[in-house]
Every structure is written in structure tokens, then in C-alpha cells.
Amino acid sequence: MKKLHTLSHQDWSQAGLLKEILAVEGIACLIRNEQLSAAIGELPFTECFPELWVIDDEVFPRAKLLLxxxxxxxxxxxxxxxxxNCGEELEGNFGACWSCGQERE
Ligand SMILES: [Zn+2]
Structure with a gap:
């Protein structure tokens, strides 16, 4: 079993959603730390973040891609x-030409 992801905040519904998305792809996951959410205040904040664990190591790389x-x-x-339009070379993060205003196709 491998840890796939730690959510950046205490978003249990997002953790559940992610688990469902992976389940649809045939990847079984566990959400850990769930039981600790009741103990917030007694534990360091980060200890209560939801963690998503992939049960089967073989599908872990695929789970990573999906994530x-x-x-x-x-x-x-x-x-x-x-x-x-004008032949200007542009970086990938430009949605339009800064030189002539032509939009990226
Ligand atoms: Zn241009």
C-alpha cells in the first residue's frame, strides 16, 4: 500500500470524491486520518489532513497519472x-500574440 496524496486542507468531501474517481478506474483506495478528524484540537493540524492511499502497488503509477x-x-x-499572422515566436503560456493580438488557434 502506498500513499498517493495528502490533501492540502481538511477537505473530506474532496478526498471522498477522489476515492470514487479512482474506484471507477478500478483502483481501490483508502482514506486515512479520517478517524482523527474528531480529535482536532488535540493533534497538530497537519496530522488531520486526509490522505489517500492506494491499496494495490501495481496500479499506483496509474493512480498517480489520474490524480x-x-x-x-x-x-x-x-x-x-x-x-x-506575424510569425512572432511565443511562449506556451500566451493565449494571444503580444505583438499583433492574433489569438492562439
Ligand atoms: Zn502576431
Whole structure:
């Protein structure tokens, strides 16, 4: 069993949603620390964050990919592009040409 993800705040509903999304893909998960939520105030804050654990190590890499897609973390920087109007080379994070205003296709 491997820890997939620790949610950044005490969002148990999001943890549950993520668990369901992975379950649909055939990946069984556990949410841990759940039982500690009742003890908030007696434990360090971070100890109560929900953690998502993948039960089967073999599907862990796939779970990781699904999680990344779900969190919308780009795996690599956006590709640069060349403005079709004026030929300006632009970085991937530009949605439009800064030179002539042409929108990215
Ligand atoms: Zn342009």
C-alpha cells in the first residue's frame, strides 16, 4: 500500500470524491486520518489532513497519472507557438500574440 496524496486542507468531501474517481478506474483506495478528524484540537493540524492511499502497488503509477489529470497539474510546460499572422515566436503560456493580438488557434 502506498500513499498517493495528502490533501492540502481538511477537505473530506474532496478526498471522498477522489476515492470514487479512482474506484471507477478500478483502483481501490483508502482514506486515512479520517478517524482523527474528531480529535482536532488535540493533534497538530497537519496530522488531520486526509490522505489517500492506494491499496494495490501495481496500479499506483496509474493512480498517480489520474490524480495529476484530476488536479490539472501540467506534466510539462505548455508548448510554445508561432503566430500565424506575424510569425512572432511565443511562449506556451500566451493565449494571444503580444505583438499583433492574433489569438492562439
Ligand atoms: Zn502576431
Amino acid at each position: 495529476a489529470a484530476w488536479l490539472k497539474i501540467p506534466e510539462r510546460p505548455l508548448q510554445g507557438w508561432v503566430c500565424p
